Amino acid sequence: MKWNLKPIFYPKSVAVVGASEEPTKIGHVILRNFLKSFDGKVHPVNPGHKELEGLKCYPKVSDVPGGIDLVVIAVPARFVPDVMRDCAKKKAKGVIVITGGFQEIGRKDLEDEVRNIANKAGIPIIGVNCLGVFDTNTQVDTLFLPRFKLERPRRGGISFISQSGAVGSAVLDWAGARGFGVSKFISYGNATNVDEVDLLEFLEKDESTKVICAYFEGTKRGKELINVARRVSCIKPIIAIKAGRSAAGAKAVSSHTGSLAGSDIVWDAAFKQAGVMRAEGVDDMFDIARVFAEQPAPRGDRVAVLTNGGGFGVLAADACVKHGLRMAELSEKTLSSLRQHVPEYAVLKNPIDLVGDADVGRYDVTLNALMKDPNVDSIYCIALFQTASLDSEVVDLISEVGERKEKPIVTVSTGGDFTKLHMRLMEENGIPTFDTLESAAKALAAVTHYQAFRSSTVCKSL
Amino acid sequence: MKWNLKPIFYPKSVAVVGASEEPTKIGHVILRNFLKSFDGKVHPVNPGHKELEGLKCYPKVSDVPGGIDLVVIAVPARFVPDVMRDCAKKKAKGVIVITGGFQEIGRKDLEDEVRNIANKAGIPIIGVNCLGVFDTNTQVDTLFLPRFKLERPRRGGISFISQSGAVGSAVLDWAGARGFGVSKFISYGNATNVDEVDLLEFLEKDESTKVICAYFEGTKRGKELINVARRVSCIKPIIAIKAGRSAAGAKAVSSHTGSLAGSDIVWDAAFKQAGVMRAEGVDDMFDIARVFAEQPAPRGDRVAVLTNGGGFGVLAADACVKHGLRMAELSEKTLSSLRQHVPEYAVLKNPIDLVGDADVGRYDVTLNALMKDPNVDSIYCIALFQTASLDSEVVDLISEVGERKEKPIVTVSTGGDFTKLHMRLMEENGIPTFDTLESAAKALAAVTHYQAFRSSTVCKSL
Numbered sequence: 001m002k003w004n005l006k007p008i009f010y011p012k013s014v015a016v017v018g019a020s021e022e023p024t025k026i027g028h029v030i031l032r033n034f035l036k037s038f039d040g041k042v043h044p045v046n047p048g049h050k051e052l053e054g055l056k057c058y059p060k061v062s063d064v065p066g067g068i069d070l071v072v073i074a075v076p077a078r079f080v081p082d083v084m085r086d087c088a089k090k091k092a093k094g095v096i097v098i099t100g101g102f103q104e105i106g107r108k109d110l111e112d113e114v115r116n117i118a119n120k121a122g123i124p125i126i127g128v129n130c131l132g133v134f135d136t137n138t139q140v141d142t143l144f145l146p147r148f149k150l151e152r153p154r155r156g157g158i159s160f161i162s163q164s165g166a167v168g169s170a171v172l173d174w175a176g177a178r179g180f181g182v183s184k185f186i187s188y189g190n191a192t193n194v195d196e197v198d199l200l201e202f203l204e205k206d207e208s209t210k211v212i213c214a215y216f217e218g219t220k221r222g223k224e225l226i227n228v229a230r231r232v233s234c235i236k237p238i239i240a241i242k243a244g245r246s247a248a249g250a251k252a253v254s255s256h257t258g259s260l261a262g263s264d265i266v267w268d269a270a271f272k273q274a275g276v277m278r279a280e281g282v283d284d285m286f287d288i289a290r291v292f293a294e295q296p297a298p299r300g301d302r303v304a305v306l307t308n309g310g311g312f313g314v315l316a317a318d319a320c321v322k323h324g325l326r327m328a329e330l331s332e333k334t335l336s337s338l339r340q341h342v343p344e345y346a347v348l349k350n351p352i353d354l355v356g357d358a359d360v361g362r363y364d365v366t367l368n369a370l371m372k373d374p375n376v377d378s379i380y381c382i383a384l385f386q387t388a389s390l391d392s393e394v395v396d397l398i399s400e401v402g403e404r405k406e407k408p409i410v411t412v413s414t415g416g417d418f419t420k421l422h423m424r425l426m427e428e429n430g431i432p433t434f435d436t437l438e439s440a441a442k443a444l445a446a447v448t449h450y451q452a453f454r455s456s457t458v459c460k461s462l
Numbered sequence: 463m464k465w466n467l468k469p470i471f472y473p474k475s476v477a478v479v480g481a482s483e484e485p486t487k488i489g490h491v492i493l494r495n496f497l498k499s500f501d502g503k504v505h506p507v508n509p510g511h512k513e514l515e516g517l518k519c520y521p522k523v524s525d526v527p528g529g530i531d532l533v534v535i536a537v538p539a540r541f542v543p544d545v546m547r548d549c550a551k552k553k554a555k556g557v558i559v560i561t562g563g564f565q566e567i568g569r570k571d572l573e574d575e576v577r578n579i580a581n582k583a584g585i586p587i588i589g590v591n592c593l594g595v596f597d598t599n600t601q602v603d604t605l606f607l608p609r610f611k612l613e614r615p616r617r618g619g620i621s622f623i624s625q626s627g628a629v630g631s632a633v634l635d636w637a638g639a640r641g642f643g644v645s646k647f648i649s650y651g652n653a654t655n656v657d658e659v660d661l662l663e664f665l666e667k668d669e670s671t672k673v674i675c676a677y678f679e680g681t682k683r684g685k686e687l688i689n690v691a692r693r694v695s696c697i698k699p700i701i702a703i704k705a706g707r708s709a710a711g712a713k714a715v716s717s718h719t720g721s722l723a724g725s726d727i728v729w730d731a732a733f734k735q736a737g738v739m740r741a742e743g744v745d746d747m748f749d750i751a752r753v754f755a756e757q758p759a760p761r762g763d764r765v766a767v768l769t770n771g772g773g774f775g776v777l778a779a780d781a782c783v784k785h786g787l788r789m790a791e792l793s794e795k796t797l798s799s800l801r802q803h804v805p806e807y808a809v810l811k812n813p814i815d816l817v818g819d820a821d822v823g824r825y826d827v828t829l830n831a832l833m834k835d836p837n838v839d840s841i842y843c844i845a846l847f848q849t850a851s852l853d854s855e856v857v858d859l860i861s862e863v864g865e866r867k868e869k870p871i872v873t874v875s876t877g878g879d880f881t882k883l884h885m886r887l888m889e890e891n892g893i894p895t896f897d898t899l900e901s902a903a904k905a906l907a908a909v910t911h912y913q914a915f916r917s918s919t920v921c922k923s924l
Contacts, residue, residue: 166771177878309628310718416639
């Protein structure tokens with residue numbers, strides 16, 4: 001079945017079933033989330049209340065006047081089939097079932113019942129047994145974990161689908177605190193009638209999604225997944241973590257989500273064929289995704305490294321080469337412009353070492369020259385904030401140069417809280433910022449290599 | 463020459479040459495550093511002042527009454543030979559020369575002069591052209607970078623020598639903010655008469671140093687370095703970054719410190735032979751070092767993973783196996799103790815999935831059982847703080863269990879500011895804490911594999 005998932009992410013009206021006045025209840029937290037920032041209509045549903053949070057509360061979904069786009073269900077599993085029947089009656093357009101207690105604890109019967117009702121009525125379900133959805137565009141937010149424990153990321157181009165709720169929430173929180181920009185987070189749990197293939201197809205068309213991240217443990221539709229992934233990869237990059245690589249991990253997968261992890265060699269080959277970039281960890285995945293989401297595509301593999309710390313320049317060159325980038329040969333025009341503006345003791349090679357007393361002026365001249373240099377495809381900018389001469393202004397400079405989106409730029413800064421503050425500011429301005437040299441090189445290389453896939457015959461034949 | 467470097471790190475009296483009242487001067491910052499926390503006598507030296515910061519100021523080192531252990535020199539390069547002659551006259555026991563402007567800018571003559579005077583007088587020099595020393599034990603602190611930009615780490619067992627000042631200061635700042643424990647940081651610049659070999663020999667005997675980290679770009683004494691490293695490695699672990707792996711990096715090395723990077727294959731083989739663990743980046747290096755510094759040695763390679771997020775358990779198992787650890791088979795005693803105390807829906811395999819509603823009680827039972835389990839050599843503990851049930855108490859629990867030092871334990875938490883606060887608390891309590899699954903597995907594996915080197919014939923024959 002080909003679902004229309006738009007009403008789930010862009011609803012005009014939402015009903016929360018299991019809404020409650022009890023602060024520890026999931027239904028309460030979710031209702032509050034919607035009241036906080038969602039623009040559409042919100043209807044609490046609970047037969048035990050006439051009113052909740054100042055809103056009229058309805059006994060059933062079908063009692064709500066007007067159409068309902070999205071129903072969020074957070075009542076015990078045994079009640080879910082009845083609620084689903086009522087959603088069918090009301091012709092709700094999409095449902096998120098947070099509730100667990102189905103197939104994952106042996107109640108396949110109950111999940112089958114829910115699926116049958118939904119399929120017959122043509123209602124897509126996110127879940128069951130999931131965290132649901134967080135969308136920075138519409139503020140659809142069904143995350144019921146304590147807000148002080150789970151930071152929400154800013155709006156951006158990365159969408160992330162996760163079979164595991166725990167992985168999803170930890171990553172979302174982590175991304176939020178680092179200033180990474182996210183479009184949609186989707187925890188789809190048991191994939192009762194909407195699975196990773198459906199979600200990929202939805203994100204393929206979703207305009208706010210520039211890059212897709214995915215955490216899988218397995219799939220029931222391997223062939224379709226790879227076919228769809230290949231098609232999507234030619235339009236938007238996909239970066240995936242496939243857990244259960246090792247025998248021990250595969251065993252753990254079957255205890256965790258009951259999926260078959262499948263042969264890792266087969267997964268690896270399939271991902272390659274489909275142009276899906278495989279990440280090992282969530283950090284890798286987001287590192288690559290951030291460069292895709294915020295920066296233009298590089299035209300080639302020639303990188304220029306600049307630094308105010310010589311040792312970091314050396315290590316950056318090592319890391320870039322290791323990941324398959326080439327060190328650019330700077331043009332004569334760049335070199336002569338630098339010779340005019342930076343002191344003699346700076347090293348005008350690649351890496352360009354602006355040395356320890358570099359100030360924002362030296363960065364300015366250098367970044368602008370590199371942006372114009374036809375021999376340079378991407379810029380790897382190291383800014384160490386420990387020195388007395390490099391002040392906070394460099395954040396604005398790098399952000400302004402980056403905003404022109406002429407060539408991809410990534411920055412690396414390593415340090416404590418002072419440094420981290422500046423990193424977050426740059427990140428929020430759309431400059432992918434890294435605290436290790438290796439991770440920046442890996443991400444820049446992945447983005448560079450993806451361009452080769454996109455211009456390959458695989459994509460041209462589509 | 464075999465130096466006695468103890469007076470540099472454990473001085474009773476210090477003279478600061480170039481001390482100044484001007485806040486932006488290096489000599490001012492260093493004098494203030496000593497006045498802030500150093501316990502011994504501090505003497506400013508500057509012919510232009512009678513008094514500085516309330517202390518009598520002397521025209522020359524030789525004018526200071528009593529013996530001088532350490533002289534810190536921060537005057538322009540052309541004055542350094544005369545100051546050094548005066549140090550010789552005063553029979554100072556060690557010198558740190560912060561000043562640059564010697565061999566690195568073509569003034570080999572000036573550096574040779576300084577070296578000749580020092581060698582004749584038997585005075586070891588840290589530098590020239592360096593950041594000098596930061597010692598958490600004695601508070602010898604010659605770091606002249608702005609304090610708000612460069613956090614100082616807490617006291618601990620990691621000593622770090624760095625040919626590059628920028629690498630050193632960025633890493634120190636980074637380590638400080640994360641709660642890592644450091645003993646000594648040594649930036650040795652041009653290695654005028656004290657080089658990496660001398661420093662290794664000093665740290666070999668230094669009781670406060672449990673593990674040695676090193677950043678090299680090259681060495682003039684390759685054979686001695688490897689011989690000493692092999693001897694030291696059998697006593698204390700050494701983790702090294704050797705920059706200039708790639709051709710591009712090697713070229714950058716020669717522009718940076720004028721060292722010959724040398725063949726990377728030769729370096730790699732030499733490190734292996736000497737039991738030196740090679741890290742690619744400063745994060746890797748400190749990740750491994752923290753486990754050595756804070757945790758006991760594992761007796762074998764069998765790791766137990768516990769988690770409150772299933773997906774993280776799967777990925778952890780994958781990462782542990784990838785790095786050569788074995789998943790432990792939990793003993794029947796452990797399993798039956800867990801069966802009694804954790805709910806039926808928890809997964810009592812390895813990884814142990816305590817599931818999303820795990821509280822500190824479940825962690826308590828599990829960690830204690832694993833500490834006693836003879837089939838388990840090390841513990842890999844994942845604690846995701848996003849869930850409502852896991853509260854801050856788990857920090858105390860993990861810290862208490864870790865403090866017993868029965869088996870190595872590492873923890874992984876991924877998240878935003880709430881999580882990071884808890885991570886730092888654990889780190890400061892001596893629990894190596896990681897935000898990625900991969901880095902924890904890599905570090906635990908490195909520590910495990912080092913035990914094999916230590917019990918190898920290489921060490922037994924010494």
